[in-house]
Amino acid sequence: xxxxxxxxxxxxxxxxxREEALAVLQTQDAELPTLLGATRxxxxxxxxxxxxxxxxLNARSGLCPEDCGYCSQSSVSTAPIQKYRLLPVETMVAGAxxxxxxxxxxxxxxxxxxxPSDRDVEHLGxxxxxxxxxxxxxxxxCSLGLTELSQAQALKAAGVGWINHNLNTGERFYxxxxxxxxYQDRVRTIQNIKQxxxxxxxxxxIGMGERDEDLVDLAFAVRALDIDSIPINFLHPIDGTPLxxxxxxxxxxxxxxxxxxxxxxxxxxxxxxxxxxLNLGEHQAKxxxxxxxxxxxxxxxxxxxxxxxxxxxxxxxxxxxEPSGVDSHNAIDIxxxxxxxxxxxxxxx
Numbered sequence: 001x002x003x004x005x006x007x008x009x010x011x012x013x014x015x016x017x018r019e020e021a022l023a024v025l026q027t028q029d030a031e032l033p034t035l036l037g038a039t040r041x042x043x044x045x046x047x048x049x050x051x052x053x054x055x056x057l058n059a060r061s062g063l064c065p066e067d068c069g070y071c072s073q074s075s076v077s078t079a080p081i082q083k084y085r086l087l088p089v090e091t092m093v094a095g096a097x098x099x100x101x102x103x104x105x106x107x108x109x110x111x112x113x114x115x116p117s118d119r120d121v122e123h124l125g126x127x128x129x130x131x132x133x134x135x136x137x138x139x140x141x142c143s144l145g146l147t148e149l150s151q152a153q154a155l156k157a158a159g160v161g162w163i164n165h166n167l168n169t170g171e172r173f174y175x176x177x178x179x180x181x182x183y184q185d186r187v188r189t190i191q192n193i194k195q196x197x198x199x200x201x202x203x204x205x206i207g208m209g210e211r212d213e214d215l216v217d218l219a220f221a222v223r224a225l226d227i228d229s230i231p232i233n234f235l236h237p238i239d240g241t242p243l244x245x246x247x248x249x250x251x252x253x254x255x256x257x258x259x260x261x262x263x264x265x266x267x268x269x270x271x272x273x274x275x276x277x278l279n280l281g282e283h284q285a286k287x288x289x290x291x292x293x294x295x296x297x298x299x300x301x302x303x304x305x306x307x308x309x310x311x312x313x314x315x316x317x318x319x320x321x322e323p324s325g326v327d328s329h330n331a332i333d334i335x336x337x338x339x340x341x342x343x344x345x346x347x348x349x
Contacts, residue, residue, distance in 0.1 A: 170217030
């Protein structure tokens with residue numbers, strides 16, 4: 001395949017056929033540098049050499065009734081994780097300060113569970129208002145599960161800019177990883193987010209046993225839904241989950257997937273997300289040829305790259321951290337500890 005010609009077509013406003021998308025995923029490893037180079041041209045056309053840094057907070061951990069096979073917080077997981085109820089407002093604000101100290105432009109509040117209650121939304125709204133009062137330019141994203149239109153509208157009114165709800169995989173494969181809700185349930189949440197006037201954040205996880213065709217389905221689905229921010233996660237098998245024994249990803253597979261998503265969604269924000277460190281290892285800087293955003297300082301129940309190390313990686317690759325627009329000189333560096341999380345059971349339940 002002529003990857004430079006493919007990039008030229010995308011730069012001119014064209015797109016890939018399904019056959020070409022499959023061919024990108026099936027690129028010979030020896031041709032990967034050429035694919036990465038062509039993809040980088042597309043990435044830099046719309047995003048330059050900037051990288052958006054994001055930090056997330058697990059605002060409620062475990063206690064989830066869903067049976068998603070990849071998740072350490074699900075009802076079918078026996079993983080030894082911390083379990084706690086929704087964190088107090090003060091703790092979420094402290095997490096925002098920590099995110100700002102890490103150089104983050106976006107702060108993501110994530111809760112386990114099928115979906116938020118109206119009381120959850122009210123509580124999160126209080127936290128977001130407090131955060132925006134202190135850091136008005138900090139982008140706020142919430143990931144709360146299946147979300148109703150009225151709930152999305154309330155979060156927007158509080159100052160939330162994005163809501164994340166991943167499709168996770170292609171529609172055909174979805175029943176293989178979850179039985180307690182459907183792919184269409186997830187699409188409906190995305191439609192609610194759009195109707196509320198919020199920006200959408202939705203991507204997937206690769207390495208769960210899907211076929212190439214399923215990953216192509218996912219890449220075309222986020223394009224069809226016009227998703228604004230697309231996180232691509234790489235399965236991090238966790239002991240105690242149904243997918244604990246699955247470790248089939250290669251560095252090359254991860255990079256090809258990122259290239260595919262970028263070429264199909266050239267103008268969108270694409271994030272190299274969970275499992276980046278485990279599956280890409282010393283080659284994770286190459287993800288920036290396609291992705292213009294990363295997480296730092298860990299994920300929900302797994303560790304991640306430290307902000308200082310990520311900053312060095314970004315600069316060594318010839319990129320720069322996107323300015324946060326936040327004056328962090330007076331921010332307090334407060335980490336969310338297990339003790340603080342446990343204390344939330346006594347404050348908000």
